[in-house]
Amino acid sequence: MLNMKIGVPRERKTLEKRVALTPSGAEELIRHGHEVLIEKGAGEGSFFPDEEYRKAGCKIADTLADVWNDSELIVKVKEPHEEEYQYFRSDMAIFDYLHLAGLPDVAKAMLEKGITGIAYELVQTEDHRLPLLEPMSEIAGQLSVLNGANALLSQHGGRGMLMGGAIGVPACNVVVIGAGIAGRNAADVALGMGAHVTILDIDYRKLEAVKVAWNGRIQTRYSTGVTVVEECSRAQLVIGAVLVPGHSAPKVISRKAIESMEEGSVFVDISVDQGGCAETTRTTSLAEPTYKELGVIHYAVPNMPAQTPRTSTMALTAATLPYIIKLADSGVDTAIRKYPELNAAVNTYQGKLTNQAVSDSIGIDYTPLDTLLG
Ligand SMILES: NC(=O)c1ccc[n+]([C@@H]2O[C@H](COP(=O)([O-])OP(=O)(O)OC[C@H]3O[C@@H](n4cnc5c(N)ncnc54)[C@H](O)[C@@H]3O)[C@@H](O)[C@H]2O)c1
Incomplete structure (x- = not known):
C-alpha cells in the first residue's frame, strides 16, 4: 500500500462552509498509512476546529500554498477557485465536484497544467447510481420543505399559512414534481409536518415505490402538462425535483401552472442547478434566495446544502471516503x-x-481516457 499525501484546502466560494473531510474521515485515511494536510480553519464553518484535526493526526497548513505544494491528491468540495490555479501540477490529482461542463475557464486552467481531475458528480456504480450526488439530493430535498414553509410565512411575503394547518383548519397542499431522491425526501418531510402531499413523475416504477413506501399516505400522479397545472392550482407549496441525467432540466412547470397558484404561494426549484424546471425560474443565491413572479414566491438556490454545512460535510465524507481510500x-x-x-x-x-x-x-477536443492509459 502507498503512502499518499492528501491535502484539504479551505473552500473559497462565497458562503461555502463545507469542508471535504471530517476529522474522523481524515483519521481513517491516516490509519491506512496516508498523510492528511488540512488548511488552517478549513473545518470551522462546519464546527470542526483545527484541534480536532490535530487530534486525528492531521498536519495543519498555514497557507493555501502549503496545502497544494505538499500534496499529491487534493480533496475539495467545490471546483477549484481562481486563486488555486497557480498551484496545479501534472504530478497531482484533484477529486471534487468539478461540473466542468459549465466552467470552461476551470477546465482550461486544469488542462494547461496537466492536473488529473476526477469529478465527484460522475462517479457511477455498476447499477447506474451516482453515489456522490445522492447525499446532496437527500439534503436539498429535506431543506426544500423547510425553505418553502419559511417562505410561506407572512413576514417573508408568503400567504401566511402553516403546513399542518390547525384544529378545524385544513393543512397545506404540497406538490412535489419528480419522485427521485430529492423529491422523496421533500415529500417525507412535508408529510411529517402534517401537509397533504402529492408527488408526480413520468416513471411508473418511481410512483409505485412511493405508494408502497408510504402505504398510500402520499398521493401519486402521472406527470403531464395538464396534471401539473391541475395539481399546482391546488397547492400552496410546489417543489420541482426533476432530473434527466446529462441534460438540462425539462421545463415541466409552465408559466400557466405558476399563474394558476394562489397569491403568496411558494415554488421551490431544486432543479435550478440544472437550469431549473419551471418557465419562470431565475437562479438566486443564499444571500437573496427568493423573488416574486405572478404573485408566487420563487426559491431557486443552486447550492441548498450549503445551509447545513455540518450535516452536509458529514454526509459528503461518508459518501466520498471509500473512493478517496481507493x-x-x-x-x-x-x-x-x-x-x-x-x-x-x-x-x-x-x-x-x-x-x-x-x-x-465547452467545445474542447476529447480524448478517450483508455487511449491515454495505454
Ligand atoms: N439546488 C440544490 O442545491 C440541489 C442539491 C442537490 C441536487 N439538486 C438537483 O435536484 C434534482 C433532482 O435530483 P435527484 O437526485 O432527486 O434526481 P433523481 O434522478 O433521483 O430523480 C429525478 C426524478 O425526476 C423524474 N423526472 C424526469 N423527467 C420528469 C418529468 N418530465 N416529469 C416528472 N418527473 C420527471 C425522474 O423520473 C426521476 O424520478 C437534480 O437536478 C439535482 O441536480 C439540487
Whole structure:
C-alpha cells in the first residue's frame, strides 16, 4: 500500500462552509498509512476546529500554498477557485465536484497544467447510481420543505399559512414534481409536518415505490402538462425535483401552472442547478434566495446544502471516503485503471479532456481516457 499525501484546502466560494473531510474521515485515511494536510480553519464553518484535526493526526497548513505544494491528491468540495490555479501540477490529482461542463475557464486552467481531475458528480456504480450526488439530493430535498414553509410565512411575503394547518383548519397542499431522491425526501418531510402531499413523475416504477413506501399516505400522479397545472392550482407549496441525467432540466412547470397558484404561494426549484424546471425560474443565491413572479414566491438556490454545512460535510465524507481510500491506497493511476466507477469520473488527464459530454458542452477536443492509459 502507498503512502499518499492528501491535502484539504479551505473552500473559497462565497458562503461555502463545507469542508471535504471530517476529522474522523481524515483519521481513517491516516490509519491506512496516508498523510492528511488540512488548511488552517478549513473545518470551522462546519464546527470542526483545527484541534480536532490535530487530534486525528492531521498536519495543519498555514497557507493555501502549503496545502497544494505538499500534496499529491487534493480533496475539495467545490471546483477549484481562481486563486488555486497557480498551484496545479501534472504530478497531482484533484477529486471534487468539478461540473466542468459549465466552467470552461476551470477546465482550461486544469488542462494547461496537466492536473488529473476526477469529478465527484460522475462517479457511477455498476447499477447506474451516482453515489456522490445522492447525499446532496437527500439534503436539498429535506431543506426544500423547510425553505418553502419559511417562505410561506407572512413576514417573508408568503400567504401566511402553516403546513399542518390547525384544529378545524385544513393543512397545506404540497406538490412535489419528480419522485427521485430529492423529491422523496421533500415529500417525507412535508408529510411529517402534517401537509397533504402529492408527488408526480413520468416513471411508473418511481410512483409505485412511493405508494408502497408510504402505504398510500402520499398521493401519486402521472406527470403531464395538464396534471401539473391541475395539481399546482391546488397547492400552496410546489417543489420541482426533476432530473434527466446529462441534460438540462425539462421545463415541466409552465408559466400557466405558476399563474394558476394562489397569491403568496411558494415554488421551490431544486432543479435550478440544472437550469431549473419551471418557465419562470431565475437562479438566486443564499444571500437573496427568493423573488416574486405572478404573485408566487420563487426559491431557486443552486447550492441548498450549503445551509447545513455540518450535516452536509458529514454526509459528503461518508459518501466520498471509500473512493478517496481507493485512490490513495492504490495510487491515482492504478485506481482509475482498476475501478470502473472512478475511471468514468476522470475529466482531465495528462493535459487532455477525457469526458465526451464535457467536451460537447465547452467545445474542447476529447480524448478517450483508455487511449491515454495505454
Ligand atoms: N439546488 C440544490 O442545491 C440541489 C442539491 C442537490 C441536487 N439538486 C438537483 O435536484 C434534482 C433532482 O435530483 P435527484 O437526485 O432527486 O434526481 P433523481 O434522478 O433521483 O430523480 C429525478 C426524478 O425526476 C423524474 N423526472 C424526469 N423527467 C420528469 C418529468 N418530465 N416529469 C416528472 N418527473 C420527471 C425522474 O423520473 C426521476 O424520478 C437534480 O437536478 C439535482 O441536480 C439540487
